[in-house]
Amino acid sequence: SALHHIKILEDLDFHDIIVSLKASDVKLAIEAYEKAAAAFDYPIHLGITESGTLFAGTVKSAAGLGAILSKGIGSTVRISLSADPVEEVKVAKELLKSFGLASNAATLISCPTCGRIEIDLISIANEVEEYIQSIKAPIKVAVLGCAVNGPGEAREADIGIAGARGEGLLFRHGEIIRKVPEDIMVDELKKEVDKLAEEHYEKQRKEKEEQNV
Structure with missing residues (x-):
């Protein structure tokens, strides 16, 4: 037909x-x-x-x-x-x-629940997923429930957080950058995502300026 x-x-x-x-x-x-x-x-x-x-x-x-x-x-x-x-x-x-066909979009990596989780992983992952919907930059963001294995398991992530009792570990590419209290760890993660996005936007602006020279 x-x-x-x-x-x-x-x-x-x-x-x-x-x-x-x-x-x-x-x-x-x-x-x-x-x-x-x-x-x-x-x-x-x-x-x-x-x-x-x-x-x-x-x-x-x-x-x-x-x-x-x-x-x-x-x-x-x-x-x-x-x-x-x-x-x-x-x-x-x-x-x-x-399939790598949406180059300017953020991606969430999150682990399944298990006995080691000490945070409300599901609601946090959903909140972060909703937040990054508007991010037009190829950033991989991880939300993990275990501070023991989390950072290493998501080393391919640009930025991420691994929850523990009363605190969260912020990490970049598997390397811990700082500890934050549990009640503000999602906000701190969002700030880091915004920083990475702005770095990407600035790089794009510079490339566009160079092309126009």
């Missing part, structure tokens, strides 16, 4: 085309997009249509679109959920970040 409609447009000397092959079946969508990528060079819009609710639809979309993106296929993407469109955008951004 897609090839048929492409030919109709080409016969009319119209080539400003983007092709969408969305399906609700994950395996069918993957197969269709693979065939399309091999058949023509037009931009391809990705999507798993009618994927479901926020939870189920996110899983289904990640499974299908992740497989397609991993093959280097796709020019634009839409996450279709029975949810607030804002949630669709959030899921799409996280999916693209997972």
